[in-house]
Amino acid sequence: MRKIAQKTDTMKQIETKLGGDIEEILREMYVDKHMSVQDMSTELEISYVTVLKWLKLAGVRSRRLKKVDLWL
Numbered sequence: 001m002r003k004i005a006q007k008t009d010t011m012k013q014i015e016t017k018l019g020g021d022i023e024e025i026l027r028e029m030y031v032d033k034h035m036s037v038q039d040m041s042t043e044l045e046i047s048y049v050t051v052l053k054w055l056k057l058a059g060v061r062s063r064r065l066k067k068v069d070l071w072l
Contacts, residue, residue, distance in 0.1 A: 001027055002059040011054070014044055023058040026051075030060055 001023055004011065011022045018025055029035045029043070037055075041048045 004054075004057045010046060010050075014046075022054065023060075026055055026058050027060050030055060 003021075004023060007015075007022065014025065015022050026040070029040050030037075035043070037048055037051045041051045044051065
């Protein structure tokens with residue numbers, strides 16, 4: 001995960017509302033809570049596409065296991 005250098009006003013509003021860094025909020029929702037991008041967009045009141053962009057900016061990786069991981 002990486003810090004988003006230039007946060008938008010919407011990112012800052014969500015951070016204030018939820019009391020944390022947007023990067024951690026996204027990671028927690030997507031990885032820890034296994035929420036879908038659609039559910040995240042509904043809860044955060046932003047578009048589906050925006051959630052996808054923010055996940056990429058924050059470096060939040062997919063939950064899916066790689067084939068290699070199955071052998072470990």
